Amino acid sequence: EADGAAAAEAKPLTPEEEALRRNTDCVYFLASPLTCKKGNQCDFRHSEGARMNPRDCYYWLNGNCLNPKCSFRHPVILIFLYFPSLFTIRPLVISASNWHQ
Numbered sequence: 876e877a878d879g880a881a882a883a884e885a886k887p888l889t890p891e892e893e894a895l896r897r898n899t900d901c902v903y904f905l906a907s908p909l910t911c912k913k914g915n916q917c918d919f920r921h922s923e924g925a926r927m928n929p930r931d932c933y934y935w936l937n938g939n940c941l942n943p944k945c946s947f948r949h950p951v952i953l954i955f956l957y958f959p960s961l962f963t964i965r966p967l968v969i970s971a972s973n974w975h976q
């Protein structure tokens with residue numbers, strides 16, 4: 876059975892982690908709004924503004940943008956570095972090329 880998924884679900888996120896995840900761009904939505912099947916149920920951010928905007932959010936990269944309507948990108952890599960536990964839920968393929976400095 877899906878023991879990996881069950882183990883991940885046994886450990887709930889803290890409200891802080893939850894908020895950060897909700898403000899991280901959904902990589903599926905960024906590819907195309909139709910690619911993410913979860914729609915409003917998605918755990919990650921769906922921002923049409925950010926989808927059209929290739930620039931990363933400066934504040935997000937510094938760990939202090941929690942504006943769900945922010946129209947700059949909130950790449951998932953940041954949350955991965957700060958909260959690696961989030962990625963036990965669903966591993967994502969991340970391109971860090973434009974963030975790595």
Ligand SMILES: [Zn+2]
Pocket residue numbers: 901902903904911912913914917918919920921
């Ligand atoms: Zn999504």
Ligand SMILES: [Zn+2]
Pocket residue numbers: 932933934935940941942945946947948949
């Ligand atoms: Zn932002």
